[in-house]
Amino acid sequence: MVQERVMEKLAILADAAKYDVSCSSGQSTRKNKNKGLGDTGGGICHAFTEDGRCVSLLKILLTNHCIFDCAYCVSRKSNDIKRAAFTVQEVVDLTIGFYRRNYIEGLFLSSGIFDNADYTMERLVRIVKKLRLEENFNGYIHLKAIPGASEELLKEAGLYADRLSVNVEMPTEQSLKLLAPDKNHKDVIKPMQYLKNEIIGYQEEKKTNYKTPLFAPAGQSTQMVIGATKENDLEILGMANYFYEQMKMRRVYYSGYVPISHDNRLPAIGTPVPMIRENRLYQADWLIRYYGFNVNEIVGFDQPNLDLDIDPKLGWALRNLHQFPVDINTADLEMIQRIPGIGFLGAKKIVAARTFKKLQPDDLKKLGISYSRSKYFLAFSSPFYLQKDLTPLQIKNQILNLQNSKYKNNFSNQLALF
Structure with missing residues (x-):
């Protein structure tokens, strides 16, 4: 009892x-x-x-x-x-x-x-x-x-x-x-x-x-x-x-x-x-604590709320295209960490790898970098960089279309298991 x-x-x-x-x-x-x-x-x-x-x-x-x-x-x-x-x-x-x-x-x-x-x-x-x-x-x-x-x-x-x-x-x-x-x-x-x-x-x-x-x-x-x-x-x-x-x-x-x-x-x-609002706040919180972002870089009086469609780092990059493209072979660690698709550990891998050779897109893929997302913000001395004239809205739509396509493919693959 x-x-x-x-x-x-x-x-x-x-x-x-x-x-x-x-x-x-x-x-x-x-x-x-x-x-x-x-x-x-x-x-x-x-x-x-x-x-x-x-x-x-x-x-x-x-x-x-x-x-x-x-x-x-x-x-x-x-x-x-x-x-x-x-x-x-x-x-x-x-x-x-x-x-x-x-x-x-x-x-x-x-x-x-x-x-x-x-x-x-x-x-x-x-x-x-x-x-x-x-x-x-x-x-x-x-x-x-x-x-x-x-x-x-x-x-x-x-x-x-x-x-x-x-x-x-x-x-x-x-x-x-x-x-x-x-x-x-x-x-x-x-x-x-x-x-x-x-x-x-x-x-x-x-x-x-x-x-x-x-x-x-x-x-x-x-x-x-x-x-x-x-x-x-x-x-x-x-x-x-x-x-x-x-x-x-x-x-x-x-x-x-x-x-x-x-x-x-x-x-x-x-x-x-919406759970996505919690998620965006945690992402922004992470940028402040580990990536060196200031609160006013992520949100401001002109845009007081986070974009629910895209993550805060991508939102900052699209609002600051004048800081891109970035040459990862010469940029400092802090700037590389700000590139969408490159995380905290990925940036460290890039800095370590470039001491041995001049990095190209294929090298980033081998390092586990999300090149399909980061390519819009990178500069290489090669024909791979073809996105120079895209507007912020065009870049955003291309990345969202890519995400939606991956989601649909993953969902279809899961259904195929049943």
Whole structure:
């Protein structure tokens, strides 16, 4: 009977947790010791649902009871749903039991707010402490930090969890006030700032004292709900860039709003945010973090939203054809990385290969470069470059036609297997 009740709770609280997308692992290096359980190594394996959401961890809420009434949240206090709450020991037992069965490689734990921030945070901390100290569990743990919790509890959480995250929830203060009037951005920014300082402090201390304990070795992350309010992509990416620069975030996650309420402040039921918008935001985010792009190069006041038809790098290239064609035999690494069809690793391969010979189109194909896409932006001293006089619209249409043709061929090949 007890086991049945726990499994009923699991069904409720795992389902409630599915709207939180920020559950991928980070670069944690917590080592197994004293013959304990688990080892983060370089991270954990991932699985994804058909709609692209990460489900790689045991991903649950401690409770879906909540004192807040955020219009966009399925666990809001006014919502007529079945409520449940785990005990501290139940979460510990589930994590260890699932790990021993090889179902999971780590834990993602969030929660609604029971009575206040400290009351809830204290229970989350007790869970991770029990896993680390009593069960000797060294697997990956991602813990949600509760805005408004004391710094003492946040510090304890950082000593036992691999990653901490405080959800900013809405891209702007105005939207948060509209949909969650009891909350404000200051309560989110304050713990982020504290965690940033603690992470940096422990890292510096570790350089001079190897016995310094780990503190949130996978850093911190946050999540924004997009599409519940009318912010454009310029505002969303601007906020993300602030978190990367000022809070030293490892990741900002973008969660497309899923209609769950008839509240007139929200989009109508039946009009979810297109998954392609999430995808484009992640692509733009990647360009900012790894490719050296500035937010205003990707979106701007004249074009505040990302093009849903094409990826952000191609969009930038088409708006800046005056910077092309690029000679990959002489261009620097940063410029090569900006060429559509050439990725981060592909650019490094090109720079390494050109030290041995002058590269031509066939060489790029051998390196695994998408020449059919990149050829519009490349210059060679050969007859292969024939696209000099094409307009941005012509290039865009040719690339889209090529993509559609590949999709149709792949679909036909899959049908042929049945």
